[in-house]
Amino acid sequence: MKITLLRRSCKESARLITARFDRQLPLADRIALRLHLFACKACPGFERQVRLMDQAMGRWRS
Numbered sequence: 001m002k003i004t005l006l007r008r009s010c011k012e013s014a015r016l017i018t019a020r021f022d023r024q025l026p027l028a029d030r031i032a033l034r035l036h037l038f039a040c041k042a043c044p045g046f047e048r049q050v051r052l053m054d055q056a057m058g059r060w061r062s
């Protein structure tokens with residue numbers, strides 16, 4: 001698999017970060033997101049915020 005296939009923009013990554021809490025992402029998306037979070041300076045902070053917010057809202061989703 002070429003690395004370019006796994007490249008995501010910050011906008012796409014933000015969408016994946018949000019979607020991940022609602023549904024299971026395909027493996028390629030999860031790998032791509034992990035790679036992006038590793039390479040990007042801004043998105044890990046957003047990911048942490050979303051996770052904290054998700055925890056704060058509790059388990060009402062399920």
Ligand SMILES: [Zn+2]
Nearest residue numbers: 010013040043
């Ligand atoms: Zn990013």
